Amino acid sequence: MRNTLIVARRELGGYFATPVAVVFIVIFLALQGVLTFNLGNFFDRNQADLAPFFNFVPWVFLLLVPAITMRLWAEERRLGTIELLLTLPITQGQAVVGKFLAAWAFCAIALLLTFPFVVTVNYLGKPDNGVIATGYLGALLVAGAFLSVGSALSAATKNQVIAFVLTVAVCFLFAVASYPVVTDFLSKTMPTLAEVARRLSVTERFQGFTRGIVSLRDLIYFASFIGFWLYLNTVIVEHRKAD
Amino acid sequence: MPADSHAPLIEIEGLTKRFGAFTAVDNVSFTVARGEVLGFLGPNGAGKSTTMRMLAGFMTPTAGTARICGHDVQADSVAARRTLGFLPEGAPTYPEMTVEAFLAFVAAIRGYGGKEAARRIARAIELTTLAGVRLQPVETLSKGFKRRVGLAQALLHDPAVLVLDEPTDGLDPNQKHEVRSLIQQMAPQKAIVISTHILEEVGAVCTRAIIIANGRIVADATPAELEKLHPSGKLDDVFRAMTLPAPKAA
Numbered sequence: 001m002r003n004t005l006i007v008a009r010r011e012l013g014g015y016f017a018t019p020v021a022v023v024f025i026v027i028f029l030a031l032q033g034v035l036t037f038n039l040g041n042f043f044d045r046n047q048a049d050l051a052p053f054f055n056f057v058p059w060v061f062l063l064l065v066p067a068i069t070m071r072l073w074a075e076e077r078r079l080g081t082i083e084l085l086l087t088l089p090i091t092q093g094q095a096v097v098g099k100f101l102a103a104w105a106f107c108a109i110a111l112l113l114t115f116p117f118v119v120t121v122n123y124l125g126k127p128d129n130g131v132i133a134t135g136y137l138g139a140l141l142v143a144g145a146f147l148s149v150g151s152a153l154s155a156a157t158k159n160q161v162i163a164f165v166l167t168v169a170v171c172f173l174f175a176v177a178s179y180p181v182v183t184d185f186l187s188k189t190m191p192t193l194a195e196v197a198r199r200l201s202v203t204e205r206f207q208g209f210t211r212g213i214v215s216l217r218d219l220i221y222f223a224s225f226i227g228f229w230l231y232l233n234t235v236i237v238e239h240r241k242a243d
Numbered sequence: 244m245p246a247d248s249h250a251p252l253i254e255i256e257g258l259t260k261r262f263g264a265f266t267a268v269d270n271v272s273f274t275v276a277r278g279e280v281l282g283f284l285g286p287n288g289a290g291k292s293t294t295m296r297m298l299a300g301f302m303t304p305t306a307g308t309a310r311i312c313g314h315d316v317q318a319d320s321v322a323a324r325r326t327l328g329f330l331p332e333g334a335p336t337y338p339e340m341t342v343e344a345f346l347a348f349v350a351a352i353r354g355y356g357g358k359e360a361a362r363r364i365a366r367a368i369e370l371t372t373l374a375g376v377r378l379q380p381v382e383t384l385s386k387g388f389k390r391r392v393g394l395a396q397a398l399l400h401d402p403a404v405l406v407l408d409e410p411t412d413g414l415d416p417n418q419k420h421e422v423r424s425l426i427q428q429m430a431p432q433k434a435i436v437i438s439t440h441i442l443e444e445v446g447a448v449c450t451r452a453i454i455i456a457n458g459r460i461v462a463d464a465t466p467a468e469l470e471k472l473h474p475s476g477k478l479d480d481v482f483r484a485m486t487l488p489a490p491k492a493a
């Protein structure tokens with residue numbers, strides 16, 4: 001645990017030592033603002049909640065999370081620092097989880113900086129702040145799910161562009177799995193798979209959180225989703241680290 | 244050389260690494276005892292770095308085992324790496340970190356905190372004469388300084404075993420001299436393996452040299468013994484005769 005946190009701290013420091021952190025946070029906030037206020041009709045809806053905000057969060061993460069994760073392992077391989085990191089007295093699992101936690105903490109910081117939305121909605125009306133809190137929890141879990149996918153795929157290649165594109169593609173599949181475009185097609189061809197696809201969908205699981213419902217089932221889903229991809233990440237690092 | 248009563252600090256047995264049909268390292272075995280400085284020589288692509296990577300536990304051998312201070316580098320990997328100072332090829336470091344922050348990271352991973360960490364970082368900086376660039380990001384440093392940062396990282400925990408992949412590559416003659424004297428100074432307490440292309444270095448610091456070609460050990464002797472293998476008495480000629488594919492009749 002101690003080693004994991006040391007790795008995480010170094011990694012997180014790396015974001016803020018380069019323009020990565022500022023660019024990411026500014027773009028994230030700008031996108032969320034435009035989408036919530038303009039496309040989401042935040043004001044015209046005349047409802048004191050952050051539903052428009054949370055509706056767009058998975059899609060903004062879909063675009064931006066792969067930009068964080070693409071460098072996570074690919075950069076270490078390109079610089080050769082992976083050889084340094086993995087010959088220090090830490091296990092590969094500790095390195096994988098440490099890097100993931102750093103990226104997750106970074107997303108949490110970005111989410112925290114959206115507090116003006118909460119202030120705005122509280123100023124304009126009387127929202128259910130409990131629902132907003134569970135929405136944020138859900139958003140953080142969605143970020144974690146996408147990050148775990150991106151981290152594993154980043155370990156599979158030295159090329160950051162490939163890591164980015166693959167991550168967007170895989171995350172997109174998990175995001176739209178519950179959408180009619182997928183489920184309609186599947187229910188016509190393979191009805192059993194349609195139900196599976198719906199259950200595997202990240203956005204479907206996220207819906208409950210935006211309505212203020214935190215179910216154990218969804219928590220277990222996110223925990224096993226992240227756990228699975230981080231395990232895969234460790235396996236990939238083990239097999240491909242020296243390539 | 245003074246034979247230590249203890250077991251050798253580095254033991255390599257039948258180490259083999261294949262990449263598909265290509266055999267990079269072929270059944271390499273040797274041991275290094277405390278007090279020895281082993282020069283690992285060979286042309287580019289002979290398998291030097293691959294052998295060192297397997298020794299550091301970074302690459303998984305296709306066959307064979309390696310032990311550091313009795314710890315198997317595969318089965319007991321973390322324990323083996325705790326007693327090892329490793330300078331990877333090209334001395335990679337995190338470019339955005341300052342020298343001091345980077346060494347603090349390594350110190351924390353190695354389990355040092357507070358005053359002990361500060362003392363060890365100060366000592367590593369002193370040994371590698373990095374004091375002038377302590378607070379500079381590594382990416383702004385010249386090649387020679389970067390190499391010394393890598394070296395400082397490997398020396399930080401005063402390990403019993405040092406494995407240095409081309410420690411003097413990219414250094415100017417003065418810096419080369421400094422690194423060599425540093426190695427000589429540390430030699431009595433440690434088992435050291437250095438890989439190099441620079442043959443004069445072997446005579447200067449190594450107590451023993453191994454020449455590797457096409458993944459196989461072709462010579463394992465003291466530098467003085469190696470020199471005698473060629474009529475000219477020059478290590479260069481011995482090296483060439485042993486590592487060129489079709490050795491000319493000398």
